[in-house]
Amino acid sequence: MPKPPTPLPATSSGTASSGTASSGTGSPEDASSGVGAGTRPTQPAQRPRVLSVEDLGVRLGGRQVLSDVSFHLCEGEVAGLIGSNGAGKTTLLRAVLGLTPVSSGRVSVAGGRGRHQAVGYVPQKVVLDADLPVRARDLVQLGQDGHRWGLPLPSAAKRAATEELLAGVGALHLADARVGQLSGGELQRVLVAHALAGRPRLLLLDEPLANLDLHSARDTVALLDCIARQQGIAVLMSTHDVNPLLGVMDRVVYLAGGRAATGSTDDVVRSDVLSSLYGHHVDVLHAHGRVIVSVGDDSHSDDGCDAVPASAGVLVGGPVHRGAGAR
Secondary structure (H helix, E strand, O other): OOOOOOOOOOOOOOOOOOOOOOOOOOOHHHHOOOOOOOOOOOOOOOOOEEEEEEEEEEEEOOEEEEEEEEEEEEOOOEEEEEOOOOOOHHHHHHHHHOOOOOOEEEEEEHHHOOHHHHEEEEOOOOOOOOOOOOEHHHHHHHHHHOOOOOOOOOOHHHHHHHHHHHHHOOOHHHOOOEHHHOOHHHHHHHHHHHHHOOOOOEEEEEOOOOOOOHHHHHHHHHHHHHHHHHHOOEEEEEEOOOHHHOOOOOEEEEEEOOEEEEEOHHHHOOHHHHHHHHOOOEEEEEEOOEEEEEEOOHHHHHHOOEEEOOOOOEOOOOOOOOOOOOO
């Protein structure tokens, strides 16, 4: 996969741990280094808030899925939504989108601007038949006028705008390829272009690195970092593994047991904060330049505490059983 170019400029203007977020001014090459890349350089702290989540609660099927979740994102910030399967990551994203009703608290996007205009969304699972007669340019154009009634009329302006979006994510050469025949990394770029077609202020991505190889994952993270910094779009992406995000992430929102801890990585990935979040002891160990989060699971007491090592960085999530890998 080619290195992502600088995206085009935008056309328009629980147990919570509070941390001071920083943001990046580095180059795309800085972000693409991925694992263990450190923290982003600091930009001016005063930026408009794009997303505010206050004391959010969600009940589904009589079960409390999220409780008292609070955090915010400002223009140009990148945040990682971290948690194991069932922690509520997708539920939180759907609540922000307005697709899942909230039982308490509130969500404010772009100061109340209509969510369908202010938010771009890349879902976790997009299954496309290999023979589907839809090109990448067709999928991106749906992001421009798919919300309008009737058949879209082709025009030179629409074609130019579509190619501009594809070029901004390094996928112009895929414009006429069938979307069902793209690789995982290629499809991810096209889906991001589709999500950006409405010029959103907030970009949500559900497990965008799942099923990508290491190189594609690093390129995807670098691309999203460029979009955040160059276009001032706030980016919130869910993942099990925080490692690829370390060089670009301004804050982490860590979900466990329906509650959240939020702040910088240093603020959140600590034994006292995670122990309070999980409701039992969690070890955060530093060894040979690595950080290991060891989460005890009483339901698997025969196996003891499962350690989740991360090479030159931090890997956070729920208990990972031996032989199950990092996800």
